[in-house]
Amino acid sequence: MKPRKASDFGIRSNRLSEFSVDRDYDRCIKCEVCIRQCSFDVHYRDTEDDVIRQHPELCVGCQRCAVLCPTNALVIRQNPAGYRAHGSWSGEHIKDINIQAETGGVVLTGSGNDKQAPVYWDRLLINASQVTNPSIDPLREPMELRTYIGSKPDVVELDGEKLAAKMPPRVKLDTPIIFSALSYGAISYQVQKALAQAARELGTLYNTGEGGLHPDFYEYKDNTIVQVASGRFGVHPDYLNSASMVEIKIGQGAKPGIGGHLAGEKVSEQVSITRMIPPGTDAISPAPQHDIYSIEDLRMLIFALKEATNYRVPISVKIAAVHNAPAIASGIVRAGADVVAIDGFRGGTGAAPKVIRDNVGLPIEFALAAVDKRLRDEGIRNRVSIIAGGGIRNSGDIVKAIALGADAVYIGTAALIAVGCTLCQKCYSGKCNWGIATQNPYLAKRVNPDIARQRLVNLVTGWSHEIKEMLGGMGVNSIESLRGNRNQLRGIGLSKEELEILGVRPAGG
Amino acid sequence: MNPGCVEIDASGLHFSELNSIVRSAVSSGKRDIVLRNVAGQRYIGTNLYNAAESLDQVNITIYGTPGNDLGAFLDGPTITVFGNAMDGIGNTMNRGLIAVHGRAGDIAGFSARGGEIFIKDNAGYRTGIHMKEYMTMKPVMVIGGTVQDFLGEYMAGGVIIILGLTLKKGESHHCRYVGTGMHGGAIFIRGNIEEHQLSKTIGAVDLTPEDQSMLIRYVEKYSALFGVDVSFVDPAEFTKLVPLSVRPYKKLYAY
Numbered sequence: 001m002k003p004r005k006a007s008d009f010g011i012r013s014n015r016l017s018e019f020s021v022d023r024d025y026d027r028c029i030k031c032e033v034c035i036r037q038c039s040f041d042v043h044y045r046d047t048e049d050d051v052i053r054q055h056p057e058l059c060v061g062c063q064r065c066a067v068l069c070p071t072n073a074l075v076i077r078q079n080p081a082g083y084r085a086h087g088s089w090s091g092e093h094i095k096d097i098n099i100q101a102e103t104g105g106v107v108l109t110g111s112g113n114d115k116q117a118p119v120y121w122d123r124l125l126i127n128a129s130q131v132t133n134p135s136i137d138p139l140r141e142p143m144e145l146r147t148y149i150g151s152k153p154d155v156v157e158l159d160g161e162k163l164a165a166k167m168p169p170r171v172k173l174d175t176p177i178i179f180s181a182l183s184y185g186a187i188s189y190q191v192q193k194a195l196a197q198a199a200r201e202l203g204t205l206y207n208t209g210e211g212g213l214h215p216d217f218y219e220y221k222d223n224t225i226v227q228v229a230s231g232r233f234g235v236h237p238d239y240l241n242s243a244s245m246v247e248i249k250i251g252q253g254a255k256p257g258i259g260g261h262l263a264g265e266k267v268s269e270q271v272s273i274t275r276m277i278p279p280g281t282d283a284i285s286p287a288p289q290h291d292i293y294s295i296e297d298l299r300m301l302i303f304a305l306k307e308a309t310n311y312r313v314p315i316s317v318k319i320a321a322v323h324n325a326p327a328i329a330s331g332i333v334r335a336g337a338d339v340v341a342i343d344g345f346r347g348g349t350g351a352a353p354k355v356i357r358d359n360v361g362l363p364i365e366f367a368l369a370a371v372d373k374r375l376r377d378e379g380i381r382n383r384v385s386i387i388a389g390g391g392i393r394n395s396g397d398i399v400k401a402i403a404l405g406a407d408a409v410y411i412g413t414a415a416l417i418a419v420g421c422t423l424c425q426k427c428y429s430g431k432c433n434w435g436i437a438t439q440n441p442y443l444a445k446r447v448n449p450d451i452a453r454q455r456l457v458n459l460v461t462g463w464s465h466e467i468k469e470m471l472g473g474m475g476v477n478s479i480e481s482l483r484g485n486r487n488q489l490r491g492i493g494l495s496k497e498e499l500e501i502l503g504v505r506p507a508g509g
Numbered sequence: 510m511n512p513g514c515v516e517i518d519a520s521g522l523h524f525s526e527l528n529s530i531v532r533s534a535v536s537s538g539k540r541d542i543v544l545r546n547v548a549g550q551r552y553i554g555t556n557l558y559n560a561a562e563s564l565d566q567v568n569i570t571i572y573g574t575p576g577n578d579l580g581a582f583l584d585g586p587t588i589t590v591f592g593n594a595m596d597g598i599g600n601t602m603n604r605g606l607i608a609v610h611g612r613a614g615d616i617a618g619f620s621a622r623g624g625e626i627f628i629k630d631n632a633g634y635r636t637g638i639h640m641k642e643y644m645t646m647k648p649v650m651v652i653g654g655t656v657q658d659f660l661g662e663y664m665a666g667g668v669i670i671i672l673g674l675t676l677k678k679g680e681s682h683h684c685r686y687v688g689t690g691m692h693g694g695a696i697f698i699r700g701n702i703e704e705h706q707l708s709k710t711i712g713a714v715d716l717t718p719e720d721q722s723m724l725i726r727y728v729e730k731y732s733a734l735f736g737v738d739v740s741f742v743d744p745a746e747f748t749k750l751v752p753l754s755v756r757p758y759k760k761l762y763a764y
Contacts, residue, residue, distance in 0.1 A: 105763030232620035232639065236603045237558040237584045261758055276622055276643040277665065282692060282756055286663055290638050291578075291597050291619055300551065300577055304600065307528055307552040308582045429764070 015098050016091070019059040020079045027073035028052055034065035034074060039431040039443055062424035064433035096354070109354040110427025110437065112254060112346045112391065112413055119346075120365035120498075121397045125507055127488045129475035136477050138468035144478035145464055147176040147408050149245070150314040151338040152382040168338060169314050171244050173408060174203030175464040176479060177398065179456075180343075180389050180410030181227055181249065181318070183209025185262050185271045185283065186350030186427065188444035191419055191436050192217065194452035199223040201453070202460050207410070210249055210285060211262075212274030218242045225316070228305065230259055231285035233275040237308060245339070246305050247316040248298070250289070253347030253390035256320030256361045259287040260351065266430050268439045299335035306336075314338035314385075321345060321367030321390065322360075326374035333380045341410065342367050344390025348413040350437055351428035364390045365404065369502045372405025372484060381405075381484075395466035404502065405484045418459040419452045514541040524550040524576065531569065535560040540567055547573035549595070554580045554588050554605075564605070577614075580607045583624060596633070599626045602648065608734045612654070621648040621667065628652045629735045631675055635659045640694060642666025651731050655700070658685045661750075665693040670727055672742060673700030687711065688750055692757050696750040697724060699742065710757050713748050720749060 034043040046053045066074040083091045096107050129135045150170030157164035179195045199206040200223045207225040212234020221242045228235050229249035262283035272279040292298050302315050316339035317332045329340050344364025368388045375381040388401045389410025398409050420434040427437035435446030490507040491499050515534045519527050527550045534542050553575050557564055564585030571590045580588050581600035593611035602621040615633035618626050623646035631654035640648050648667035654675030681701040688711035721744040732739045
């Protein structure tokens with residue numbers, strides 16, 4: 001390969017390399033694995049000197065080359081030089097200003113907010129039983145994680161031993177962990193297939209996102225949530241009826257209030273089939289849904305979808321966690337939704353303006369607690385299930401979310417990490433070296449759907465067992481006993497106001 | 510009465526009751542369904558998925574005023590309205606035909622991907638918003654009169670034909686911001702429209718011979734559906750509006 005200079009890629013010299021690529025030439029066997037693995041063209045063979053060299057300024061820090069180097073000859077690390085240290089102007093500020101000074105455009109990013117805003121999960125602690133109300137060992141005693149998602153009636157009337165009225169549609173989950181919306185287009189076919197298969201094996205759901213549904217995945221109908229978003233891509237009667245839940249996407253935690261543009265370059269032949277638009281054209285999702293300008297309009301779409309699916313499946317409405325989330329959620333319930341999904345500001349994305357990802361929205365912990373309280377205060381909490389997402393990192397976060405009022409959680413970033421993502425945040429480039437956020441067939445085939453499915457199943461199985469252990473520790477044998485049970489949580493290092501919003505008492509109190 | 514025909518009195522029925530009756534009628538083999546006294550019931554024709562092997566022969570004739578989202582997600586049937594239609598007709602429609610012997614409200618043909626919509630008179634705001642096309646599917650909407658602002662907003666495909674028949678002599682179309690964010694498809698508009706009424710990202714181009722024959726075909730179909738003589742409409746009177754770029758937001762990002 002011909003050596004290339006940074007300027008070939010339009011990169012100006014006044015941007016300092018973010019990463020340093022250190023090659024141990026004693027170890028390098030010039031096998032070129034690094035060259036083949038890097039879609040950002042960091043590594044190249046210098047034919048004159050017959051050595052492998054690198055352009056560190058092109059490196060995104062995804063670690064693919066370092067992991068795959070057979071002789072461990074590569075170390076990729078944050079450039080130790082960096083710009084001159086400054087308490088107010090970080091290297092990231094300087095870099096972004098340079099990018100915009102060169103292009104005049106919006107700085108994009110991928111995955112979730114990487115800033116140091118407090119993670120409230122880390123300031124909540126879970127209770128356990130000692131002596132009284134003894135703990136339960138889930139290895140020897142039944143422990144129920146089964147969760148039903150959907151509306152529950154205000155009153156239950158019996159006709160003899162049977163229910164008198166027809167129950168609203170619900171979806172049965174074997175574990176309260178759902179794969180969140182990841183559209184085909186943002187992620188590869190292989191990854192979406194792995195998510196669908198893992199959901200089926202685990203008895204849970206995956207979510208198509210707003211990219212339509214590939215005909216190959218119709219068979220996973222019982223484990224599919226299909227999304228209806230502002231672009232209405234690939235939305236047609238077959239699509240709506242190939243799912244066990246339909247979700248209206250109003251907002252996304254990583255980019256509340258804005259739409260999305262899937263660049264024409266990513267609309268491959270296959271993506272074009274699911275989105276039902278010509279290959280190579282931009283898929284523009286406007287910021288609002290054009291038929292929704294009010295809660296009354298939202299009700300109109302909810303019932304259009306109920307009619308289109310003959311009232312067979314629950315209808316979810318997904319919103320980003322924003323300042324007015326409790327009032328909005330109340331409106332959503334009154335508009336007839338069966339599920340409210342709330343996405344916190346640490347939620348991931350395939351592409352979002354960085355300034356929005358990092359500055360707009362609320363932590364899911366507050367939004368969830370406030371929404372749950374508001375719906376209980378209004379006496380309408382039973383009418384919906386709440387799914388919380390946006391920054392769920394482990395089973396401890398899930399237990400805390402359920403204690404704060406969630407019926408189930410959405411996991412997106414965690415699922416992608418299980419498949420190989422290293423959070424390099426370049427999803428928007430379409431060049432994902434891990435084969436996840438790309439439509440390039442050469443890159444996408446790096447994910448073996450069978451292995452990815454197994455890794456997803458392993459993750460959720462492990463987490464589910466940990467949840468059972470924590471439930472057992474609290475002396476309860478069902479996830480239902482934890483739901484909204486804030487007595488099982490205590491806060492540390494939180495102000496009075498924060499504790500009040502979360503509805504938990506301080507540790508020791 | 511033809512055994513495939515059924516008449517339903519919609520008075521006092523909630524939309525879910527009315528639509529469920531229509532679905533049962535289609536399931537039991539009825540192909541001509543006449544709805545009388547329709548007064549605001551929504552989603553007519555929306556719930557017919559799998560009600561019959563093919564919905565292409567299903568005709569729903571409505572007397573009165575159907576509610577919002579008439580024919581939302583429609584996939585094959587023909588709906589004829591003797592009256593006016595409200596907002597969102599043909600919302601995300603896939604296939605079929607909707608003909609309204611009157612006027613339509615806002616966002617007619619929103620996100621439609623296929624099928625045909627004919628409105629005899631005027632239509633409201635954001636007509637044809639985000640209409641798209643895909644392979645052989647190409648939605649066509651014909652409006653006999655004129656429309657309000659934001660015609661063809663975000664339009665990504667398909668064809669909108671505005672006949673301007675309700676304009677007085679010398680009167681221009683009043684719509685502004687035509688084709689804002691439009692990145693596909695074409696709008697054919699008869700009657701005067703000034704450049705300042707158009708989005709800056711669309712422009713007028715010459716009609717091709719194919720455009721002319723297509724216009725003649727749809728004007729004739731309009732005439733046949735509504736029984737009005739429009740033989741005076743000449744394809745040469747139309748302005749064809751198309752997006753100047755199919756990637757209007759390509760330069761928005763720093764890459």
